[in-house]
Amino acid sequence: MGETAYDIDYQPDPLTNFRLYSGVRTKRLLAFLLDVVILAILTFMAGAIIFVLGILTLGLGWLLYAILWPVLALVYCAFTLGGPNSATLGMQAMGIEMRQVDGSRMTPALAAVHSILFYASVSILTPFITLICLFTDRKRLLQDLLLGTVVINKT
Numbered sequence: 001m002g003e004t005a006y007d008i009d010y011q012p013d014p015l016t017n018f019r020l021y022s023g024v025r026t027k028r029l030l031a032f033l034l035d036v037v038i039l040a041i042l043t044f045m046a047g048a049i050i051f052v053l054g055i056l057t058l059g060l061g062w063l064l065y066a067i068l069w070p071v072l073a074l075v076y077c078a079f080t081l082g083g084p085n086s087a088t089l090g091m092q093a094m095g096i097e098m099r100q101v102d103g104s105r106m107t108p109a110l111a112a113v114h115s116i117l118f119y120a121s122v123s124i125l126t127p128f129i130t131l132i133c134l135f136t137d138r139k140r141l142l143q144d145l146l147l148g149t150v151v152i153n154k155t
Contacts, residue, residue: 034090079108085097
């Protein structure tokens with residue numbers, strides 16, 4: 001029997017189905033901006049909790065401010081991108097998801113490594129490294145190429 005979009009285990013083939021990449025570059029940028037806003041709100045809320053914790057610990061708790069954004073970003077990406085939807089909240093709003101090249105969903109560990117590679121590449125190689133998506137056939141970034149992942153439209 002042939003696979004259809006209604007089959008539970010159906011997974012699109014990201015290597016051969018190029019319609020999955022229509023508009024992905026723009027959607028991915030907008031999803032990233034939305035995720036930054038979501039992370040900023042979460043950081044503000046956690047920052048308020050750390051402020052109270054700092055008062056209760058006579059200032060010692062305020063040391064957590066140094067790791068607040070990176071830890072929240074890593075946890076957010078690991079559990080949303082590595083979750084059942086294989087997409088962050090911003091990606092879900094834009095109708096895209098991340099898959100492995102073989103079509104399988106992301107795992108939390110792979111999503112965390114993907115996030116670390118993204119922030120490391122942008123920090124070390126400057127944000128111009130994201131221009132690589134203009135030259136790759138499936139609109140992939142450096143970390144996508146290294147990890148064997150693709151961002152596709154939801155089917």
